[in-house]
Amino acid sequence: MARVLPLDLLDLDDSLTDEERQIRAVVRQVVDDRVRPHVAGWYERGQAPVRELALEFGRLGLLGMHLSGYGCAGASAVAYGLACLELEAGDSGVRSLVSVQGSLAMYAIWRYGSEEQKQRWLPSMAAGEAIGCFGLTEPDHGSDPASMTTRARRDGTDWVLSGTKMWITNAPVADVAVVWARTEAGIQGFVVPMGSPGVAAREIRQKLSLRASATGELVLDEVRLPAEAALPEGTGLRAPLSCLTEARFGIVWGALGAARECLHVALDYAVGREQFGRPIAGFQLTQAKLADMAVELQKGYLLALHLGRLADAGRLRPEQVSVGKLNNVREALAIARQCRTILGANGVSGEYPVLRHANNLESVLTYEGTAEIHQLVIGQRLTGLSAFA
The missing domain is CATH 2.40.110.10 (Butyryl-CoA Dehydrogenase, subunit A, domain 2)
Structure with missing residues (x-):
């Protein structure tokens, strides 16, 4: 039987427009060309060429891409989410560069700044010339x-x-x-x-x-x-919190990219790795792991897509973003950890990206609101009672 990739099980590409698929393809290509061949070394050295990447991403219109005017692309929320997914499939740190630039620093100036501040900073930030x-x-x-x-x-x-x-x-x-x-x-x-x-x-x-x-x-x-x-x-505190909501939306999508990358690697490895005279992908326990991970990845994708459509309709609420951030990062981390078990000892080698993604997702689980914070945001919405103080 022919193999299919996890996100192809439900034909989820049918939910995207041609333009969204084209934007995804462009970002995927730049990650293939500019990130994947080098990121293991960046991670090992603890240093990435941030300024070079910013200029590259600026040329593609990825910085502040969901904002309008001032050199920004004015793309849809779904297109921005797909870009975050592809960037984080390369590395969470690379997606963080784009998220912090566009959804935190640029968005704060775009939403709350004076016209002089916008003119001074946003065009150069959109171009990647200013970080x-x-x-x-x-x-x-x-x-x-x-x-x-x-x-x-x-x-x-x-x-x-x-x-x-x-x-x-x-x-x-x-x-x-x-x-x-x-x-x-x-x-x-x-x-x-x-x-x-x-x-x-x-x-x-x-x-x-x-x-x-x-x-x-x-x-x-x-x-x-x-x-x-x-x-x-x-x-007021609502201003920075609204910026965090912008960044969390990108994380909802981005975490799926890390999970997808891990699952693709684990699938290829399981098909090619033989033990006891057969590929380990042919064993029931391995297939159960792969099936469960594919299901969670698709559920997370459908959740992200729904939130993106709400955002594009101007109806996305902060607690809905909390649902996405809580679920998708938590499940992405679980997928990365499970994929590591399929790779066995090779799972801890830098030759494969799985443990790098798992380590990165430990930070993603914490920043822009810990899992516990998002549980309390959702709990407050469900009960009408605040448990923060």
Whole structure:
């Protein structure tokens, strides 16, 4: 009997438009050409050519691709999701570069910034010529951003920022940071050029996950900014949380890419690997694993596609994104771990991408809201009661 790939079992491509399939094909090709041949080395060295990748992705229109104007592609939410899936099939760190650039830093400026801020930053960020980061998480305040200690105070017409942000993707290579700080009036967003006096980015080393991603600590020591550095509409905690919702949508799709890659590798390996005189793919226990993983992958894809269609219709709610992030990352991690068992000892070798994806997904499970946070978001919607405090 002829083999089919997992996402072909239900003919899911029929749910996409021709344009969506074309965008997917372009992104898949650039991942094949620019990422897959090199990513194992990037991961091993803990360093990727972020600026080169940003320029490549900018030429393709992938940075802020779901935004409109200012050099952005204005693509659909589903097209953006498919791009995230293909990017993360290469590596979660590569997709993180695009997500943080477009859905966090660029989206914050696009949604809450002044026209001057948009004109100053968005075209160069869309082109990959300027790289952005998003400073919300702090060393002691991850899941509880409302307790942030980074402060912004007025000094004449200027703002003065002091504080530390932690686990900030792109920070070591960024040209601009969107930083959230506490003021006398509440939470406020600021556009901070990384060359400003008092700004320092320290790269986080010894990571065992997302090693092909630049991650840093952002330190602000009495950073003086003009009044126009504040995001005019970026006030209150809802503003940064809405940016997180944008990024989580990309993760809903991206995690499926890592899972799909692991499952494809495990399938090929199982068909070619012989034990006891036959391919291990012919054993019932192996087929049970493969079947269960294929079913979960397809369910996750259908969930992501449904959320994408809701987003394109302007009806997507934050708790619905939480459903997608919770389910798809959790299932993707389970798939990666299960695929590792099919590869046996080879599953821990860098020759195969499976354990790299599993390690990366451990971070994806945590960032942009832990699994527990999304459970509480969903629980609050179901019960009408908050369990956060």
